[in-house]
Amino acid sequence: MPNQAQALVLLSGGQDSTTCLALALEEFPNGVHALAFDYGQRHRIELEQAQKIANIAGVPLQILDTRWLAGLSTNALTDPTLPITHLDGKLPSTFVDGRNLFFLSLAAVIAKQKNIHTLYTGVCETDFSGYPDCRADFIQSLNQTLNLGLAYTLKIATPLMWLTKGETVLLMQKLGHLDWYAHTHTCYEGIRPGCRQCPACLLRLKGFEDAQLKDPLEYRAVTP
Amino acid sequence: MPNQAQALVLLSGGQDSTTCLALALEEFPNGVHALAFDYGQRHRIELEQAQKIANIAGVPLQILDTRWLAGLSTNALTDPTLPITHLDGKLPSTFVDGRNLFFLSLAAVIAKQKNIHTLYTGVCETDFSGYPDCRADFIQSLNQTLNLGLAYTLKIATPLMWLTKGETVLLMQKLGHLDWYAHTHTCYEGIRPGCRQCPACLLRLKGFEDAQLKDPLEYRAVTP
Numbered sequence: 001m002p003n004q005a006q007a008l009v010l011l012s013g014g015q016d017s018t019t020c021l022a023l024a025l026e027e028f029p030n031g032v033h034a035l036a037f038d039y040g041q042r043h044r045i046e047l048e049q050a051q052k053i054a055n056i057a058g059v060p061l062q063i064l065d066t067r068w069l070a071g072l073s074t075n076a077l078t079d080p081t082l083p084i085t086h087l088d089g090k091l092p093s094t095f096v097d098g099r100n101l102f103f104l105s106l107a108a109v110i111a112k113q114k115n116i117h118t119l120y121t122g123v124c125e126t127d128f129s130g131y132p133d134c135r136a137d138f139i140q141s142l143n144q145t146l147n148l149g150l151a152y153t154l155k156i157a158t159p160l161m162w163l164t165k166g167e168t169v170l171l172m173q174k175l176g177h178l179d180w181y182a183h184t185h186t187c188y189e190g191i192r193p194g195c196r197q198c199p200a201c202l203l204r205l206k207g208f209e210d211a212q213l214k215d216p217l218e219y220r221a222v223t224p
Numbered sequence: 225m226p227n228q229a230q231a232l233v234l235l236s237g238g239q240d241s242t243t244c245l246a247l248a249l250e251e252f253p254n255g256v257h258a259l260a261f262d263y264g265q266r267h268r269i270e271l272e273q274a275q276k277i278a279n280i281a282g283v284p285l286q287i288l289d290t291r292w293l294a295g296l297s298t299n300a301l302t303d304p305t306l307p308i309t310h311l312d313g314k315l316p317s318t319f320v321d322g323r324n325l326f327f328l329s330l331a332a333v334i335a336k337q338k339n340i341h342t343l344y345t346g347v348c349e350t351d352f353s354g355y356p357d358c359r360a361d362f363i364q365s366l367n368q369t370l371n372l373g374l375a376y377t378l379k380i381a382t383p384l385m386w387l388t389k390g391e392t393v394l395l396m397q398k399l400g401h402l403d404w405y406a407h408t409h410t411c412y413e414g415i416r417p418g419c420r421q422c423p424a425c426l427l428r429l430k431g432f433e434d435a436q437l438k439d440p441l442e443y444r445a446v447t448p
């Protein structure tokens with residue numbers, strides 16, 4: 001008989017959610033399930049990497065089709081014709097309105113069905129991405145809303161909320177899974193292993209620099 | 225140039241949401257849009273009636289495909305193999321986990337795109353349906369969650385929250401649109417105009433009885 005699931009990790013294939021997966025396994029060694037979302041993201045490599053990471057971690061991964069989300073609003077992550085911009089004082093063009101709202105709500109319904117009471121998400125205020133649905137006040141409010149609406153007690157765990165990227169890297173080393181980062185996908189340009197130039201790659205590189213550790217990802221040489 | 229939309233009404237084709245439509249038009253005579261959800265409901269007649277009502281009211285109706293919701297959990301409204309039961313102390317089997325959570329969240333994203341700041345929903349605690357996502361505390365919490373997550377100021381109006389069905393009927397008469405009720409769909413059994421025996425039909429009939437008004441719906445004769 002399979003072990004009873006105790007935690008559901010939202011796994012995007014990126015560094016933060018992979019760290020959450022390692023943390024969840026530390027707390028529930030045999031009770032972790034993972035959930036990824038196919039929302040028509042521009043870079044399909046994210047889902048492939050999520051599957052690889054789930055396999056390495058030995059947890060079942062469910063990929064939920066949420067491509068309807070792409071039709072709801074227009075943004076650069078799902079529309080390849082839009083450039084990726086980060087303008088001061090404006091929401092970044094990578095913002096999908098309500099993305100985490102829907103992801104966490106869907107995860108909550110699935111968790112309830114599996115009798116799971118803990119959701120892990122890698123959202124983080126510290127990286128200043130400007131996404132309102134990554135902020136602690138939103139997550140806290142959503143947690144209450146989900147518990148009321150589903151008549152079920154869930155805890156949304158956000159262990160990385162106040163960590164810098166450097167601290168997250170050090171945490172992963174402490175958990176003994178820094179090697180999993182070789183399979184995470186970070187680059188906004190969809191280049192594998194990474195372009196080293198987009199805001200996401202630069203944030204990742206700075207994290208390893210701050211942690212004084214070597215990124216296990218083998219970057220290509222870049223010709224600017 | 226079309227009038228700027230000011231309110232978005234969640235229109236199910238039922239009595240309560242149709243009353244909300246009339247109320248919204250009272251407040252915003254030329255600025256109301258309506259939104260219905262195709263979530264794989266057992267009774268397609270609901271969507272047809274919603275379209276008829278929107279036509280009569282002269283408001284544009286968008287029907288959003290949310291059939292993915294039917295796959296999320298198992299329940300009697302979307303699964304014709306399950307009987308409709310209302311057991312004391314348990315959630316009714318017609319409960320779709322998170323239905324209003326998703327409907328209102330989707331409506332909020334669409335409202336933001338249309339620069340609409342008011343959502344109308346006919347949810348009501350008074351009819352004791354036992355749905356946790358129809359309760360005032362849930363709606364209030366969701367309202368805050370949406371405003372935080374979308375970085376946008378929305379108001380979820382629930383004008384029927386504390387009205388009895390009889391009071392709703394009287395309100396609709398006062399608004400001068402009692403005749404619209406001839407087109408609303410109520411019956412859980414999907415019978416048009418209504419079986420007069422299911423809990424929804426009985427609640428409707430009691431509402432008209434309490435209001436001492438005649439239901440404009442022409443019921444069939446029933447052989448028990």
